[in-house]
Each structure stands twice: as structure tokens, then as C-alpha cells.
């Protein structure tokens with residue numbers, strides 16, 4: 001018995017959709033965790049600024065102002081967040097496209 005081509009195509013499309021759904025659902029907790037980390041880091045930057053009157057991208061200096069349980073990288077991998085700072089503004093960017101926080105305002 002020969003399986004017809006349309007059935008094979010339908011099965012292939014269904015498998016692709018299923019893989020997409022699984023991948024998306026696995027990536028979702030990373031996104032939420034990532035954004036939570038960036039929120040904590042933004043608070044840490046604000047605390048640092050309150051004390052020193054400038055923002056820092058020195059992660060060792062910042063470490064004392066962010067809860068030790070909050071890693072300074074996106075949960076997808078070990079790549080650190082991108083920090084763009086000047087004396088009176090800051091930007092924290094996820095290298096994995098989960099968003100950014102600029103001067104306390106989140107992109108999501």
C-alpha cells in the first residue's frame with residue numbers, strides 16, 4: 001500500500017507545529033525569569049546611583065546592590081546582560097532578545 005503525498009505533508013506540518021509549540025512553551029519561563037532579573041538589576045542600579053550619583057557598568061561594584069540570588073545574565077545561557085551607562089542614564093539589554101530596561105522603563 002502506498003501512502004499518498006498529501007498525508008505525508010499533513011503529518012510533517014503537524015510535527016513542525018508541535019515542535020514550535022514545545023519550543024515556545026520551553027522558552028517562556030526563560031523570558032519571564034530574564035525580565036525579573038533585569039528588574040532586580042535596574043533596582044540595584046538605582047540604589048547605586050542614589051549613593052554614588054552615577055550609574056555603573058562595573059559588575060563587581062553592582063554586585064553589592066543586587067540580591068546575590070539574582071544572576072547578571074540571561075537564563076538562556078551564560079552571556080551577561082549588556083549594560084549601556086552614562087552618568088545619568090542606563091540601559092540593560094538582554095542579549096537573547098527578551099527586552100531591555102532604559103532608565104527604569106521596560107520595553108515589554
Ligand SMILES: [Zn+2]
Nearest residue numbers: 034074094098
Ligand atoms: Zn534574556
